[in-house]
Amino acid sequence: MLTVAETAALLRTFDNILILTHIRPDGDTVGCAAALCAGLRALGKTAYLLPNPGLTDTTTPYFMPYAAPAGFVPDKVVSTDIATVGLFPENAKPYAQRVDLAIDHHPSFERFGKANIVRPEAAACGELIYDILAELGPITADMALPLYVAISTDTGCFAYNNTTAQTHAVAAALMRTGIDFKTVNKVFFRTKTRKRMALEADMLNNMEFYDGGRVVFLYVPMSLMARLEATESDAEELSSLGGQIEGTDCAVTFRELRPNVWKLSVRTGPRINATNVRALLGGGGHAAAAGCTVEAPLADVKHRILRSIAQNAPDFAE
Amino acid sequence: MLTVAETAALLRTFDNILILTHIRPDGDTVGCAAALCAGLRALGKTAYLLPNPGLTDTTTPYFMPYAAPAGFVPDKVVSTDIATVGLFPENAKPYAQRVDLAIDHHPSFERFGKANIVRPEAAACGELIYDILAELGPITADMALPLYVAISTDTGCFAYNNTTAQTHAVAAALMRTGIDFKTVNKVFFRTKTRKRMALEADMLNNMEFYDGGRVVFLYVPMSLMARLEATESDAEELSSLGGQIEGTDCAVTFRELRPNVWKLSVRTGPRINATNVRALLGGGGHAAAAGCTVEAPLADVKHRILRSIAQNAPDFAE
Numbered sequence: 139m140l141t142v143a144e145t146a147a148l149l150r151t152f153d154n155i156l157i158l159t160h161i162r163p164d165g166d167t168v169g170c171a172a173a174l175c176a177g178l179r180a181l182g183k184t185a186y187l188l189p190n191p192g193l194t195d196t197t198t199p200y201f202m203p204y205a206a207p208a209g210f211v212p213d214k215v216v217s218t219d220i221a222t223v224g225l226f227p228e229n230a231k232p233y234a235q236r237v238d239l240a241i242d243h244h245p246s247f248e249r250f251g252k253a254n255i256v257r258p259e260a261a262a263c264g265e266l267i268y269d270i271l272a273e274l275g276p277i278t279a280d281m282a283l284p285l286y287v288a289i290s291t292d293t294g295c296f297a298y299n300n301t302t303a304q305t306h307a308v309a310a311a312l313m314r315t316g317i318d319f320k321t322v323n324k325v326f327f328r329t330k331t332r333k334r335m336a337l338e339a340d341m342l343n344n345m346e347f348y349d350g351g352r353v354v355f356l357y358v359p360m361s362l363m364a365r366l367e368a369t370e371s372d373a374e375e376l377s378s379l380g381g382q383i384e385g386t387d388c389a390v391t392f393r394e395l396r397p398n399v400w401k402l403s404v405r406t407g408p409r410i411n412a413t414n415v416r417a418l419l420g421g422g423g424h425a426a427a428a429g430c431t432v433e434a435p436l437a438d439v440k441h442r443i444l445r446s447i448a449q450n451a452p453d454f455a456e
Numbered sequence: 457m458l459t460v461a462e463t464a465a466l467l468r469t470f471d472n473i474l475i476l477t478h479i480r481p482d483g484d485t486v487g488c489a490a491a492l493c494a495g496l497r498a499l500g501k502t503a504y505l506l507p508n509p510g511l512t513d514t515t516t517p518y519f520m521p522y523a524a525p526a527g528f529v530p531d532k533v534v535s536t537d538i539a540t541v542g543l544f545p546e547n548a549k550p551y552a553q554r555v556d557l558a559i560d561h562h563p564s565f566e567r568f569g570k571a572n573i574v575r576p577e578a579a580a581c582g583e584l585i586y587d588i589l590a591e592l593g594p595i596t597a598d599m600a601l602p603l604y605v606a607i608s609t610d611t612g613c614f615a616y617n618n619t620t621a622q623t624h625a626v627a628a629a630l631m632r633t634g635i636d637f638k639t640v641n642k643v644f645f646r647t648k649t650r651k652r653m654a655l656e657a658d659m660l661n662n663m664e665f666y667d668g669g670r671v672v673f674l675y676v677p678m679s680l681m682a683r684l685e686a687t688e689s690d691a692e693e694l695s696s697l698g699g700q701i702e703g704t705d706c707a708v709t710f711r712e713l714r715p716n717v718w719k720l721s722v723r724t725g726p727r728i729n730a731t732n733v734r735a736l737l738g739g740g741g742h743a744a745a746a747g748c749t750v751e752a753p754l755a756d757v758k759h760r761i762l763r764s765i766a767q768n769a770p771d772f773a774e
Contacts, residue, residue, distance in 0.1 A: 296614045296627075297645045299638045306628035309614075313621035323615045331702045335660045342657035384649045 140239075140255040142266075146273035148239060148253055149178065149216075155185040156212035158233060159201075160225040163190045165291025165326065168197040170218035170241070170267045172284035175204040177271040180278065186210055190227050194371050196325055200284045214238045219263035219288075222248045241266060261300035264288025268308050282315040287322055295327045333372040337362065338379055341391075345383075350455040352409075353447055354386045355440065358393040377403035388415075388451065390443055392436065400439045401431045414450045415443070458557075458573040460584075464591035466557060466571055467496065467534075473503040474530035476551060477519075478543040481508050483609025483644065486515040488536035488559070488585045490602035493522040495589040498596065504528055508545055512689050514643055518602045532556045537581035537606075540566045559584060579618040582606025586626050600630040604637050605644070613645045651690040655680065656697055659709075663701075668773040670727075671765055672704045673758065676711040695721035706733075706769065708761055710754065718757045719749045732768045733761070 140148065157175055159167040171187050178185040186206030193201055215233045220226065221244035223234040240251030243260040257266045264285045271281055289309060293301045296309070313319055330338075341356045348355070358376060366372075373393070380389025387407030392400050406412040416430045432439045448454040458466065475493055477485040489505045496503040504524030511519055533551045538544065539562035541552040558569030561578040575584045582603045589599055607627055611619045614627070631637055648656075659674045666673070676694060680686075691711070698707025705725030710718050724730040734748045750757045766772040 297641045299641070301637070301641075303628045303631035306624045306631060310621045310624035310628060313624065319619070320617045323617070323619075327615045328700055329702050330700050335663075335701060339657040339660035342653045343661070345653075382646055382648050383653060384647050 139249070140253055142255070142269045142273055145239065145241070145253075145255045145270050149270070149274065150181070152178070152214040152216075152238070153183045154211075154213040155183060156206060156210065156215050156233070157185065157187050157204075158215065158217040158220060158226065158230045158237070159187065159190050160220045161227045162192050163194075163197060163201075163227075164219075165197060165200075166262045166264055166288045167219035168193070168201050169284040169286070169288025169291070170263045172200050172204050173264070173267055173271060173281040173288070174216065174218060174241075176278070176280040176284070177274055180275060180280075186212075188227075188230055188233075191229070192227065194374075197287075200287055216241065217251065218267065219243065221246045223250050241270070259302070261298070261302060261305045262289040262292035264292065265304060265308050268311070277311070277315060279315045279317050282312040283317040283319075283322070286312045286317055286319050287326070290319075290322060291326055295323065331372050333366050333368040336366050337368055337372060337376065340366075341376070341379060345380075347386075348444060349388070349447070349451060351385050352455075353388040353444075353451070354380050354383050354390070356380045356389065356391045357436075358391065359436075360394045360397070377405065381405045388447060390447075392439065394436075395431065398435055399431060399433050400436065401429065402439070402443060403429050404443075410447065410451045415446050417446075457567070458571055460573070460587045460591055463557065463559070463571075463573045463588050467588070467592065468499070470496070470532040470534075470556070471501050472529075472531040473501060474524060474528065474533050474551070475503065475505050475522075476533065476535040476538060476544065476548045476555070477505065477508050478538045479545045480510050481512075481515060481519075481545075482537075483515060483518075484580045484582055484606045485537035486511070486519050487602040487604070487606025487609070488581045490518050490522050491582070491585055491589065491599040491606070492534065492536060492559075494596070494598040494602070495592055498593060498599075504530075506545075506548055506551075509547070510545065512692075515605075518605055534559065535569065536585065537561065539564050541568050559588070577620070579616070579620060579623045580607045580610035582610065583622060583626050586629070595629070595633060597633045597635050600633040601635040601637075601640070604630045604635055605640055608637075608640060609644055613641065649690050651684050651686040654684050655686055655690060655694065658684075659694070659697060663698075665704075666762060667706070667765070667769060669703050670773075671706040671708070671762075671769070672698050672701050674698045674707065674709045675754075676709065677754075678712045678715070695723065699723045706765060708765075710757065712754075713749065716753055717749060717751050718754065719747065720757070720761060721747050722761075728765065728769045733764050735764075 155178055157171045159171045175185045175187055187204045189205050215237050216239045217237050218241050221242055226234055237251040239253045242256045243263040243266055245258040247256040260266050268285055271277055289305060293305055340362055344357055346355045377391040380391055388410050389405045391403040395401050404412045404415050473496055475489045477489045493503045493505055505519060505522045507523050533555050534557045535555050536559050539560055544552055555569040557571045560574045561581040561584055563576040565574040578584050586603055589595055607623060611623055658680055662675055664673045695709040698709050706728050707723045709721040713719050722730045722733050
């Protein structure tokens, strides 16, 4: 495992570099890749990002200035914010065995590169890229803007529990370069599509409470998505809505993927272990957030998850 | 006008201090007053906050440890985050002529104290209090926690346009004291009451678009508030909802105060000057946010504000 100084020294030896981002790319992987690309170009190197078919409207503007032209043949390959080769997009798979440097912040990072650096305590991989770029030279606004996207999106604009003092210290340094952070905040944190708003309104209108109001169920049936002509992008992170409802410490979001196939997202507070709840139905996750997919009619799925919650929730009120 | 060093020196000469907060107290005024009180007590002084009848459930826990007992007779009076004596709560009015030190960050600050300090470029008054406390001695977690409340709430958790690099630098310093910022973020930024959720759902279900989708109207009639048994606290900042809708650059929220009396909040992007829109109906505000109260049936109010928007919006589509 490399140090920041060793990583910077290694990057100085690279040229003709292709940078990889993960499948379903978020602000962190896109921001890290773009900032690193800008930093390498500032050293006079040729560097590009491998096009990622999963970009959204919000991340595209930060990615496109660095997208590799067709036919670019790299000498070196670097990955940013990718924990395992299983998270490579399809077009990145050919590079899985030849990643020269993998830079990540996930505890589950699998060290798949020839050289690797990881910082699991960082809220965003962008914090680590910041330190690497600072070692390579002055951080310009070209690098600071995508890094601000990386750090702000991975922390829900500094509101999630992964935020640290260091996160804010890096944000302060990035903003001192004069970047347009206001547009980033507006686009990522203060804008919702009309369809997203309609989705949330329907979920709130039809939510159901159990266990004396402590457990809430929210529904996203296929019929709702169809009626609103909503896209996957409109439905991103919908499961965070249930976690915001006052007085609840267990929110289950039921998303219908195919007829009678329901993806359940379970978010819990300290009283209930989400993984135990989900274990009775199959699936994976952490103590506070877990998910599983169940093939059954909705009434049956509800009955089973509610029984599982009752078995795992102290003082469950029938 | 005092400097930070002069303010700290003046505070060192004070004792038996009463600290005032503004009417409809927010996280900034409460957090500033509590932090200053903790800082003065750390110097061995007697200091209290004048009870404020407008505290909400979220701000109360940060205020109460410092609330003055009945009959406390101060030698010195300090105000925090209060721009004018017009914003004193009723029980603070007797002190209006005898404020020994007024500390504020509003551009409209009226220098009503015997001594005054203001920093209009600060996103939160908490940033200024931080500097004053740092001049007086080490910042402990007792001071840092309410200061984090002050700074995070006045910036919408670092998402509003008033946020600066300095805001983040202060947040980093506060978090290094080991405060429980996670609870603050959860309570202030990731929790909504069920009634609030229901209010938002109804507003989204009934919103209306004009001007090819660029203008959106949202409604909070008395009948809705009554049906949901919603309180003022549930309805706080409801006008921010309209500003989040993609594709719009003008959001008008119609809140019915009394039968046929509508309070209009107008939020606009660069295309439309909100004050000009509102001017045709009376009221005040800034270029991007303005408000007014109109006594008329809803259909009439809608017609008038829409005509006013059409006159002020280039390319308005009928």
